[in-house]
Amino acid sequence: MLFNSIDFAIFLPIVFVFYWFITAKKLSLQNLLIVIASYVFYGWWDWRFLSLILFSTVVDYIVGLSLEKQENITKRKILLWTSICVNLGFLGFFKYYNFFVENFISAFSFLGHEISPNTLNIVLPVGISFYTFQTLSYTIDVYKRKLEPTKDFIAFAAFVSFFPQLIAGPIERAKNLLPQFYNKRVFDYHKAVDGLRQILWGLFKKVVIADNAAEFANLIFNNSDSYPGSILFLGAVFFAFQIYGDFSGYSDIAIGTARLFGFDLMRNFAFPYFSRDIAEFWRRWHISLSTWFRDYLYIPLGGSRGGLWMKIRNTFIIFIVSGFWHGANWTFIVWGALNAIYFLPLLLAKKNRTHLDIVAQEKLLPTAKEAIRMLVTFGVTVIAWVFFRAENITHAFSYVSEIFSKSILTLPKGSDFLGTALHPFTMFSLIGIFILFEWLGREHQYAISQLGLKWKRPFRYAFYYAVLIAIFWFGGKEQEFIYFQF
Template identity: 55%
Template sequence: MLFNSIEFAIFLPIIFVIYWFVVNRNLKVQNLLLLLSSYIFYGWWDWRFLSLIIFSSIIDFTVGLQLGRAKKELNRKWLLFISIFINIGLLGFFKYYNFFIESFIDAFTAFGHSPNIHTLRIILPVGISFYTFQTLSYSIDVYRRKLEPSYDFISFFAFVSFFPQLVAGPIERATNLLPQFYKKRQFNLEQSIDGLRQMLWGLFKKVVVADNLCKIVDPIYNNPDEMSSLVLILGLALFSVQIYTDFSGYSDIAIGISRLLGFNLKINFRYPLFARSIGERWRNWHISLSTWFRDYIYIPMGGSRGSNLNKFKNTLILFTISGFWHGANWTFICWGLLNGLYFAPSMLRGRNRRHLEPISKSKIFPSFKEFTQIFTTFWLIATTYIFFRADNIQHSKQYFLSILSNTEIRESFRFIENNLEDFLKAMFFTSILFLVEWINRDKPHGLHGVFEMKPIVVRWGLYLAITFSILIYGGEQAPFVYFQF
C-alpha cells in the first residue's frame, strides 16, 4: 500500500478512529491493532512476504529472551551470531544471491570458462533492508546490555512491523521506538495537527515535486547518448532534488503518521541540499541509516582511531557497505566508494564535524562563502548519482562520456522546448520547495513554523494551496524510489 494511494487515504482514517476512539483505553489492544494494521498494510503488496517479517520477529524476540537469561559470555555471543546470521542470511539471499552468482559467472567467463550455474527468479521483498536492520538493532543492543529484552511479544512484533516506517524507514532503534509501545499513549491535539502538517509537506515533496521532476529526469537518464552535455548536467541536478524530495517525502509522511498515533520517530533528513561540506551532507542525509552504520559497523571496526591509513580504510569500507546496502549492483558500490573518497579528506584533517549549526542562522541569505560551499557540495554529490541512477556500469560510463562529447547547445534548447510544460511546472514547484525549506531550515520540517503565521487566513491559504497543488498537479501515482532497496 502506497502513502500516495486512494487505498491508504481510506485505510489511515479508519485506523485512526478505531485507535483513539474505540480501543484507546486498553494499551495491549491498541498495540494489537497496530500489529494487525501493519500486516494488512504490508500484505496489501504481497501477503506471502509477511512470513519473512513474522519469522524475523520470532527469531529476534526469542534471541532477546535468551540473551536476558544467558550468563556465560560465550553463550551470549552464539545467540547474537544466530540473530545476525539468520537476518543477514535472509537479506543476502533475497537481495544479493543473483548478484553474486552473476558476478561469479562473469569472473570465470573472463578466463574462458562458463560455469553451469543458474540465477533464480527472486522477488525482492519491499522494505527488507529496513526492517532487517531494525530487528538487528534490537538484538545487538540487548547483547550490549543497552536495552532490556522484551517480554511482550505483541509490542515487539508491532515494533518490527510498525507500518508508517516499515518499508522505507526511518530505521528506528529499538532503544527509541520499542519503549514507546510499553507506555499508554494520550491523544495530543497539537502533536496531531503538526503531524498532519508534516504529512502534507511530505506528500507535496513526493507527489508534486519528485513525481514531476521524474518526467524530466527519466528521459534524460534513459537516453544519454541522445542528449547534449547541458541536458545531461541538468539531469544530474534534477535527479539530486528528485531523490531527496522522494525519500525525505516518505520520511516526513512516516513521521507525521506516527505522531498522529502518539509516537515520536527520529528526524531522518535535515535539509541536506543546503549542506556546506560532504561531512555535513552525510550527517543530514538518511540519518537513521548513517548513524546505524556508524554505531554498529564503523565504531566496532575502530572508527577514526589509530593511524590515518586505518581511518582511510575504515571510511572506504563503511561507504562501500553503505553503497552495497542500497542495491545488488556494481553501480551502488562505485557510488559508495566515490562518496567515501569525497568524505575521506575532511575526516583525515579532522574537519568532518564542522558546520553543526543550521546554515546562516538568524540571516535571510547565505554569505558568498556559504553559497559557494553549498554549490560545490551539491555538485560533488550530483556527480555520484551518475552511478546511483544508472542501470549498470556501462550505462554510467555512457552517461559520463556523453557529457564530455555531446556539446551541441541547440539540442539542449530543443529538449527543453519539447518538454516545456513539464519543465516549467517542475521548476516552479522546485523553487517553492527551496524557498519553504530555506525559511524553515532550523525547524524539524518544512511546515513546522507555519502555525506561527498571522493572520489565520494566510496560514490556511497556504494549506489549501499545497493541498490543491497535490490534487491538481500531482504526477502519476508512482512508488517511492527507496522501495527498491
C-alpha cells in the same frame, strides 16, 4: 500500500478511529491493533512475505529473552550470531543471490571457463533492508546490555512491523521506539495537527516535486545517447530532486503518521542540499541509516581513532557497505566509493566536523563563501547520483564523460523535453518555490513546521489549501517510492 494512494487514504482514517475510539482504554489492545494494521498494510502488497517478518520477529524475541538469562560469553555470542545470520541471511538471499551468481559466472568466463549455475526469479520483499536493520539493532543492543529485552511479544511485534516506517524507514532503534509501546498514549491535538502538517509537506515533496522530476530524469537517462552534456547535467539535477523529494517526502509522511498515533520517530533528513561539505551532507541525509552504520559498523571497526591506514580503510568500508545496502549492482558500490573519496580529505584534515551548525543560522541569506560551498557540495553530489541512477557502470561513465565534454556548453531547448507532462519552465518554477520554502524552514524539523503558525487563521488555512491544491493540480504520474526497491 502506497502513502500517496486511495487505498492508504481509506486505510489510515479507519485505523485512526479504531485506535483512538475503540482500543484507547487498553494499551495491549492498541498495540495489537497496530500489529494487525501493520500486517494488513504490508500484506496489501504481497501477503506471502508476512511470514518473513513474523519469523524474524519470533527469532529476535526469543534471542533477546535468551540473552537476558545467559551469562556465558561464548553462548551469548552464539545467540547474537544466530540473530545476525537469520536476518542477514534472508536479506542476502532475496537481495544479493543473483548478483553474486552472475558475477561468479562473469569471473569464470573472464578466466576462460564457462559455467552455468542457475539464477532464480526472486522477488525482493518490500522494505526488507529496513526492518532487518531495525530488528538487528534490538538484538545487538540487548547483547551489549544497552537495552533490557522485552517480555511483551505484542509490543515487540508492533515495534518490528510499525506500519508508518515499515517499508522505507526511518530505521528506528529499539531503545527509542520500543519503550513507546510500553506507555499509555493519550491523544494530543497539537501533536496530531503537527503530524498532519508534516504529512501535507511530505505529499507535496513526493507528488509535486519527486514524481514530476522523475519524468524529466527518466526521459533523459533513458535516452542519454541523444542528449548533449548540458541536458545530461540537468537530468542528473532532476534526479537529485526526485530522490530527495521522494525519500524525504516518504519520511515526512511516516513521521507525521506516527504522530497521529502518539509516537515520535527519529528525524531522517535535515535539509541535506544546504550542506557546505560532503561530511555535513552525510550528517543530514538518511540520518537513520548513516547513524546505524556509524554505531554498529564504523565505531566497532575502530572509527577514526586509529592510524592513517585504519582511517582510510574504515571510511571506504562504511561507504561501500552503505552503497551495497542500496542495491545489488556495481553502480551502487561505485557510488559508495565515490562518496568515500569525497569524504576522505575532510577526515584526514580533521575538518569533517567543521559544519555542525545550521547554515546562515538566524540570517536570511548565506555569505558568498557559504553559497559557493553549498553549490560545490551539491554539484559533486549530483555527479555521484549519476552512478546511483544509471543502469550499469558503462552507462554511468559514458553519462558522466558527456557531462564533462564540450557539449556541456550547448544551450538546452524546450523541444529537448517533449513527452513530459509539465513544461520545463513550470518544473523549474516548482523546484524554485520548493527550495525557497526549504530554505526558510531550514532551522526547524521540516520546512513548514513553523510557517504560518502566527498568521491569522484564514491566511494560515489559505496556505495549507494552496499546498493541497498544488498536490492535485501539479501531481505527476503516480510512481512507487524509490526506496521500496531497497
